[in-house]
Amino acid sequence: MEKTAQLLKGKVALVRTPVGAHRPAWILSQQAYYLAQKFKIVNQVHSKIFARIHEQHQPFSTEADLEAFFVEQGIDKTVLQKTIGSADAKLALENYEAQTQLAQIRGVPSLLVNGKYLIKASVSDAQALSELILYLANKPD
Template identity: 35%
Template sequence: MKHWFTLLSLLLLMPLAHAGFDEGIEYRELASPQPVDGKGIEVRELFWYGCPHCYHLESELDKWLEKKPADVDFVRMPAVLGPSWELLGRAYYAAQMLGVLDRIHQPLFDRLHKDKKPIRTVDELRAFFVEQGVPAEDFDKTYGSFAVITRTNRGKQVRELYGVSGVPTLIVNGKYVVTARMAGGNDKMLEVVDYLVAKERKAAAKDAVPAAAKQAAQ
């Protein structure tokens, strides 16, 4: 127990991972924090496959994910900021439910931005999935499923949930919003995210001290 308290004390005394990031400048705090899915510190990416800035962020995200701390949960969420965004938003969830995200996610980005081949219809999207080895009937069944439509509809609420009007946007633990414009670029976004993750970790450790003390006294 003594060792556990010592560890918590050290966590509280640790400086934040990066200094100099201010609320209202490099990030903003939500007036109404949103619930997160897991028990870790959540980093949620709001993106759209048709967005070139999201495409360019992928390489930075891949490097960040390679060294992501174990207590951080990374979640992707397609934003649907207009009717034309729904097709590709549903593409993500269809691939997720089919268990083929590894075959669809980056290739779809590459198809749209590297190869400059747009996908504007369900028929074109189905053909792309088939090219990646997904049977057409599996695509049709999943793309039109209640589960995919329900998840995609949540992407239509990002304006109300997070006050977001563009992508890519990163949400830290349902509380903090980070955009490339605020942070000063895609690479800086992840520096701000690391700072906010450390901030949340420190707050959690601080909250754990009185709870542990109360438990020890019982």
């Protein structure tokens, strides 16, 4: 996806939406993404979160795991604890879930183009994927 994002830079806007699918570990991943956005460290931690979950096979299993991860990233523990349980955090997670449900996304990775074209197939070639996304993004209604 990173290669595809680079190929699409300046051509289409890519917006990440974390998927929870009512799975506890995935919901904690949603919380991790929310926290990264809230503290404006998405670029710093996105690849670390991905590596932790998908390469090291160590998904977040508790809020304490989340807390420890973000404290390691330099976030103040007291501020972090207030943010994790905040109304804003709960609203963001509900919004992520609503977006996922509306798009009928059941797993990851999934790409939704222009709110109507859901790409489920695994395309391993960044160039081919970027061409497909551009085609769908520019397809007339």
